[in-house]
Amino acid sequence: QSVLTQPPAVSGAPGQRVTISCAGNISNIGAGYDVHWYKQLPPTAPQIFIYVNNHRPSGVPDRVSASKSGTSASLAISGLQVEDEGDYYCQSYDSLSGYVFGTGTTVTV
Amino acid sequence: QVHLQESGPGLVKPSETLSLTCHVSGVSITSHYWTWIRQTPGKGLEWIGYIYYSGTSKYNPSVRGRVTLSVDTSKSEVSLKLNSVTTADTAVYYCARETSAITGSMVYFEPWGPGILVTVSS
Numbered sequence: 001q002s003v004l005t006q007p008p009a010v011s012g013a014p015g016q017r018v019t020i021s022c023a024g025n026i027s028n029i030g031a032g033y034d035v036h037w038y039k040q041l042p043p044t045a046p047q048i049f050i051y052v053n054n055h056r057p058s059g060v061p062d063r064v065s066a067s068k069s070g071t072s073a074s075l076a077i078s079g080l081q082v083e084d085e086g087d088y089y090c091q092s093y094d095s096l097s098g099y100v101f102g103t104g105t106t107v108t109v
Numbered sequence: 110q111v112h113l114q115e116s117g118p119g120l121v122k123p124s125e126t127l128s129l130t131c132h133v134s135g136v137s138i139t140s141h142y143w144t145w146i147r148q149t150p151g152k153g154l155e156w157i158g159y160i161y162y163s164g165t166s167k168y169n170p171s172v173r174g175r176v177t178l179s180v181d182t183s184k185s186e187v188s189l190k191l192n193s194v195t196t197a198d199t200a201v202y203y204c205a206r207e208t209s210a211i212t213g214s215m216v217y218f219e220p221w222g223p224g225i226l227v228t229v230s231s
Contacts, residue, residue, distance in 0.1 A: 002152065002153045002154070044223070045220075045222065045224050047219070047221070048217055048219045051211075051217050052214045052217075055210065091154075091217065091218075098167060100156065101153060101155070101156065102153075
């Protein structure tokens with residue numbers, strides 16, 4: 001089972017801003033472990049979207065930002081575009097179970 | 110460019126052993142840790158475990174005792190064996206490379222193979 005909780009879906013009109021939360025606890029995000037974010041366009045495999053809390057790989061636009069605080073993290077996409085549609089997953093490490101993923105969030109524009 | 114490709118049977122009978130292989134190209138298999146992840150509609154993404162060519166490994170407690178990962182350096186392949194499977198093991202299985210862009214930071218998974226659907230059914 002996923003240890004990190006995300007909203008199942010978020011949506012917005014083109015140009016708007018959406019945020020995706022990733023709620024953990026003291027054995028994962030709250031313990032200081034980094035958070036990464038992946039984007040998936042089913043049926044293809046997930047791809048890294050944000051690494052180490054707030055770093056964008058090349059190709060990810062600067063209207064994407066992310067942060068981590070306490071036992072949670074969040075991903076924000078501003079200036080929403082159709083190309084932002086997809087499934088987004090957070091990922092961290094849990095001292096009890098190893099690497100863990102979020103429940104996933106579907107973004108609809 | 111690093112490329113991963115999973116292969117194996119797409120159908121496994123309950124109680125039998127699921128065996129998959131991940132072929133690695135574009136990089137030395139001895140240079141990285143390799144991980145297996147599965148995805149189901151009900152449970153989402155689930156990390157299964159990681160392996161280094163030396164044999165160092167770690168498994169998710171949810172499958173520990175049923176899973177074995179191994180590396181064949183001569184074939185540049187990473188293997189997954191999951192025994193005593195049930196319908197709950199039906200999933201798309203991915204192999205991925207662990208990588209770290211910042212010294213001291215937690216590794217992330219990149220790239221991933223395209224994945225292979227394994228159905229457990231009689």
